[in-house]
Each structure stands twice: as structure tokens, then as C-alpha cells.
Amino acid sequence: MSESLQPQEPVLVLGAGLMGRLLALSLAQAGHPVRLVDAGPPDGSGAAARVAAAMLAPLAESAITEPSVVALGQYALARWPQLIKGLTRPVYFQQNGTLIVWHRQDAPEAQRFSGLLAQTGRALPDLPRPRGLDSQGLAELEPALAQRFHQGLYLPEEGQLDNRQLLAALTDSLAARGITIEWNTRLTLEQAQDIQADRGGWLLDCRGLGARADWQAPGQSLRGVRGEVARIHAPDVTLQRPTRLLHPRYPIYIAPKEDHIFVIGATEIESDDMSPASVRSTLELLSAAYAVHPGFGEGRILELCSHCRPTLPDNLPAIHEVAPRVLQVNGLYRHGFMISPALLDAVLEWMQQGRKTLADQLQLRFSTLAARAA
Ligand SMILES: Cc1cc2nc3c(=O)[nH]c(=O)nc-3n(C[C@H](O)[C@H](O)[C@H](O)COP(=O)(O)OP(=O)(O)OC[C@H]3O[C@@H](n4cnc5c(N)ncnc54)[C@H](O)[C@@H]3O)c2cc1C
Incomplete structure (x- = not known):
């Protein structure tokens, strides 16, 4: 069990690519003051997410990935329409195979x-x-x-969406809740933890490849x-x-x-x-x-x-609890759009309820402090 996210507790999110924007918005929608920083310029060109084709094709991708990623992709396919519905702008989403x-x-x-x-x-x-x-x-x-x-x-049943429309809609939806992305703000994990120590709350590291020097899971390098x-x-x-x-x-x-x-x-x-x-x-x-x-x-x-x-040695995604209330989410490789809603829900479940039932059910690697100490 982790110490769960309290109502109104602040959250600092590093990286406003795909994962960072998705998490920041869900947390803002749940009423948390969110600070979202990104090293890149406002056109989002620091993110792999801006370049991606954003295909949501778990079975097609199964030719090169593991069944666990396919299962994450199937889960996420059903979640995308719900996530998109909550945005302030339309996003092209297609599920036409x-x-x-x-x-x-x-x-x-x-x-x-x-x-x-x-x-x-x-x-x-x-x-x-x-x-x-x-x-x-x-x-x-x-x-x-x-x-x-x-x-x-x-x-x-496979799908796709428009990545650029999605990124813009996430930014717009964040702005509607008073959250402006702090562009051109490059932070290390240590600097972010100092901010967290002052401000309290949670820290989510979603910097993709930018987290390479700080990716803390033992034996894995980005x-x-x-x-x-x-x-x-x-x-x-x-x-x-x-x-x-x-x-x-x-x-x-x-x-x-x-x-x-x-x-x-x-x-x-x-x-x-x-x-x-x-x-x-x-x-x-x-x-x-x-x-x-x-x-x-x-x-x-x-x-x-x-x-x-951003890729880990086995090409599989991972969530890593670095310290209490500090999570890293990374290794989305070529499947970020295909699987991110599943990672989003797994992170939120952990933050809000201190459980990782979804991650276990979907065989999503989620390394907690407690499991490492055991
Ligand atoms: C050519 C290509 C095609 C792809 N096609 C698909 C596809 O069809 N389907 C699919 O599902 N996926 C696809 N992907 C993969 C997908 O784009 C990635 O998996 C996804 O973008 C990863 O999300 P992320 O948020 O972890 O990282 P990113 O989207 O890369 O975002 C990371 C963010 O962190 C910021 N950052 C970095 N360092 C720092 C720092 N020190 N401080 C603050 N911020 C920092 C960066 O500026 C960036 O905005 C493709 C990727 C590429 C490159």
C-alpha cells in the first residue's frame, strides 16, 4: 500500500509529451493543483508524441511485441473514446480496423x-x-x-487518432482548468524532488528519453x-x-x-x-x-x-516508484498512443487507492518500493 493522494494535494509533472499531458489533465480534472513543465518549446517538438503516427493497432503490433503490450493496447482502445469525450476540442479518432x-x-x-x-x-x-x-x-x-x-x-476494431489534435486538445483542456504548460523548463529528477520537498504532494516523471540519466530502475537503461x-x-x-x-x-x-x-x-x-x-x-x-x-x-x-x-532494454513499458509519492513512467517505445490510457489508469489507481490491481491484471511492470524491499 502507498500513501494515497489526498484531495487537493499538489502534483508536479515533468514532461508534457503524451504521458505527462494525459496524467496532468486527469489529475486536474480530479481537482488537484497541477504544475506541468517541459524542457522543449511550445510547439511540442521535444516530444516523440508530436511525430508519431498514433496508430492503435495491438494485433498488428503483436508481430513485434509481447502479449502483455497487446493486452494493454486492447484495454486502451476502449478507453480512448472516453478520454477524448472529456476534452474541450474534438480529436479525430477512428476505429475502422x-x-x-x-x-x-x-x-x-x-x-x-x-x-x-x-x-x-x-x-x-x-x-x-x-x-x-x-x-x-x-x-x-x-x-x-x-x-x-x-x-x-x-x-x-483496430484504430488510430490524430496525435497533433490530441496534444492540442490536451493543452487546451489543461488551460481551461487554469494550467499552462511551463515550456523551456528543463528539470532533473533531483531538482524536481527539491521542489516537491518545498511544495509537498506527488511527483510524476514522464520525460520520455529526457529521463535517461535519472531512470532509476536497476539493471535497465533507457x-x-x-x-x-x-x-x-x-x-x-x-x-x-x-x-x-x-x-x-x-x-x-x-x-x-x-x-x-x-x-x-x-x-x-x-x-x-x-x-x-x-x-x-x-x-x-x-x-x-x-x-x-x-x-x-x-x-x-x-x-x-x-x-x-523512449525504450527500455526489453522494449516493454514500466512504472517505477522511486520514493514515496514519486513515480516514473517510461519505456513506451513505439506504443505510446496504443497503451498510454492503460498506464494512465494504473498510475491513477496507485495514487488514489494505493493499489496496482489493473497493472497486475494487465501484466504491466510496476516496481514499488515495498516489492523491492521485500
Ligand atoms: C516515428 C514515430 C512513430 C510513432 N508511431 C506511433 C504509433 O503509430 N502508435 C503509437 O502508439 N506510438 C507511436 N510512437 C511512439 C510514441 O510517440 C511514444 O511512445 C510516446 O510519445 C512516448 O510518450 P512519453 O510521454 O513517454 O514521451 P514523449 O512523448 O517523448 O514526451 C516526453 C516529454 O518530456 C520532455 N522532457 C524531456 N526532458 C525533460 C526535462 N529534463 N524536463 C522537463 N521535460 C523534459 C520532452 O520535451 C517531451 O515533451 C511513435 C514514435 C515515433 C518517434
């Missing part, structure tokens, strides 16, 4: 992928089943891709996994849902947002390099997108962006 396609010559890759999904299905029998598509099924589901691909897989995406305006292309192209060298996804804006991504490079997107990555992403639909050829490149995903 994911389409997976491949070129004929890449059938072995598709077979491998299907095998991995089948394994996930056995581990988590309640997940919606993938549906195989022939030419006709594919043409009915996604007419823009008829003739180009002759088979596919449909993963029902690293960056670089990702690059292109944001394209392509009025000639209409896709109803995120589409993934399986390819042995250039696997890509295309996430259609509103008004024919597409996020095409993403590279996955073991590196902390935050420099702009490389020519090679851009060529690969855009060629693959053009192969999926030639309408991208006439599209306009709005942005090429890159950032690093």
Missing part, C-alpha cells in the same frame, strides 16, 4: 506475419480474429487498392529508437483505414488522417540521433508508399520528421 497488404513475391513474409498473429490469438483468445481477404474482399474493403494487391489481411515519418497531403488518395505494407526490407504503414493528410512511416533505427530524416529513409518510405498507391506521386510533402522512441 487495419489493412495488411503485400506484393506477391513477399508471400513468405505474409506467412510469417500470419503465424505470429495466430500465436497472439492463442495467447489472447478474446482478441478479434484477423480476416483473410482475396482480391474481391480487398476491393470491397479498400477500393483504392483494388487491382494493386490481390490478397490481404483485415484486423478488425535508449532511443529513432523513427522517421513523412506527412503528405495527397488529395488523389483515399484510404479508409491505416494500411501496412509487409516487405522484407521496407515495411511501411500509411495512416490516413483527415483531409487527405497521410502519415507514412516509420523507420526503426537503433540510435539516439534526433537529426532530420535521411535521404535514404525518405526515399524508402516514399517509394514504398508510391508502390501502394501511385496517387502519392502527386502528393505534397508537408513535413519529414524524426524523433526517438
